[in-house]
Ligand SMILES: Nc1ncnc2c1ncn2[C@@H]1O[C@H](COP(=O)(O)OP(=O)(O)OP(=O)(O)O)[C@@H](O)[C@H]1O
C-alpha cells in the first residue's frame with residue numbers, strides 16, 4: 001500500500017495530469033516538427049548523395065556519417081550552450097528542433113537511399129528511354145515504389161525522434177519529461193514521473209506495433 | 225536522302241575491355257533492321273547507345289533525325305523520339321496498364337489526360353489487350369506485359385523503335401503473340417532496330433540483317449543474302465549453330 005502511495009499516488013497523478021499533458025503537447029510539437037523537417041532534409045540529402053554533381057555526393061556522405069556518429073545529447077548541448085559564443089543564439093525549442101532534425105535527416109537520408117537503390121535498374125532505364133526528366137522519373141516512377149520499402153524504417157525513425165525529444169528537457173524545454181520532473185519536485189513524490197513514462201509508452205506503443213505489422217506485410221510481399 | 229540514324233565510328237569499352245570497335249551504320253527511315261550474333265557480341269550495347277542508355281567514346285558520333293546524341297539538353301529530345309522495348313519488359317508495377325501507357329506522353333509531351341487516355345486505349349487495342357487496361361502489370365502474362373511495353377513506347381509516337389531481345393524471356397507459347405504485334409508494326413512504316421534470336425522473324429520481316437561478332441559488324445545484307453548465301457565463315461558457323469537447335 002505504501003509502495004502504491006509512493007509510486008502511483010492517484011490524487012497526485014490527477015493534480016499533476018494537466019501539467020503532464022501540457023508537457024506532452026510540447027513533446028509532440030518538437031517531435032512532429034523535427035520529423036517533418038528530417039523527412040524533407042533526408043530526402044534531399046539522399047538525392048544529392050546519389051545524383052549530386054562533382055564533390056556533392058561525397059560532402060553529403062560526410063554530413064550523414066558525422067550526424068549519425070554524434071550523440072544527440074552532445075549535439076543539443078553544443079547547439080544550445082556553445083553556439084551563443086559565436087553569436088548564434090537559439091531558443092530552447094529551436095535548439096531542440098535543430099539538433100533533432102540534423103540527426104534525423106542523416107538517418108532518414110540513409111533510409112531513402114536504401115529504398116531508391118532497391119528499385120530494379122530496369123525501372124530507371126525504362127523511364128529514361130521514354131524521355132522522362134530526372135524529376136519526373138523520381139516523382140512518378142522511383143519514389144512511389146521506394147515509399148513502400150522505406151515506410152517501416154521511417155516509422156522506426158519517427159519513434160526514435162519522439163523518444164529523443166526527452167533530451168530537450170536539458171535545455172529547459174517544458175516537455176513531458178521536464179514537466180514530470182518539476183511536478184515530482186513540487187509534490188515531493190515520484191508519481192508524475194511514472195505518469196510521464198506511461199504517457200510515453202501509450203504514445204509509442206501503437207507506433208511500435210504498426211512497424212512490426214508493416215515489416216511483416218512488406219517482408220511477405222514478393223518484389224516484382 | 226540522309227539516313228534517320230547515322231552511327232559513325234561507335235566505340236565503347238568497359239575499362240580495358242572493348243565491346244564495340246568503331247561501328248559505322250546508317251539506318252534509313254522506315255527500315256526494319258534485325259541485329260543477330262552470338263552472346264556477348266555487343267548487340268545490346270549497340271542499340272543501347274542509340275538512346276544513350278550507354279555512354280560511348282567522345283570520338284564516336286550518333287545522329288538521330290538530325291539531333292546529335294550526346295550528354296545534355298538534346299538527349300531528352302532524342303529519347304522522346306526513340307522508343308525502346310526491353311527483354312525484361314520493365315513496366316511500372318505501381319501503375320495500371322493504362323497509366324503505364326499514359327505517363328510519358330503526359331509528362332514529356334504535355335498531353336492532356338483525356339487525350340492521353342484515348343490514345344492509350346487505342347494503342348492497347350492495337351496490341352490486343354484493351355480489356356486489361358485497369359489491371360496492374362503483375363497480373364498479366366509475360367506476353368501481355370511485353371505487348372503493353374510496346375504500346376507504352378508507341379504512345380510517344382517515336383520515329384524509331386528499338387527492341388532488345390523482346391521475346392527472349394517469354395514462355396515459348398507467348399513468343400508468337402509478341403512477334404505478331406511487331407510484324408504488324410513493321411508494316412506501318414515505323415523504323416525498327418531489333419536485336420533478336422528469332423531467325424524466322426528476321427527472315428520474314430527485316431529489310432536488312434546485320435550479323436555482329438566480337439564488337440564488329442561482320443556482314444550485312446538482305447535476309448536472303450545473310451541466311452541463304454552468307455559470305456563470311458563466322459556468319460556461316462553462327463547460323464549453322466543456331467539453326468541446328
Ligand atoms: N556493365 C558492363 N560491365 C562490363 N562489361 C559489360 C557490361 N555490360 C556488358 N558488358 C560486356 O560487353 C559485351 C557485350 O555485351 P552485350 O550485352 O552488348 O552483348 P549482346 O550481344 O547483347 O549479348 P546477349 O546476346 O548475351 O545479350 C559482353 O562481353 C559483356 O560481358
Ligand SMILES: [Mg+2]
Nearest residue numbers: 267268269389
Ligand atoms: Mg543482349
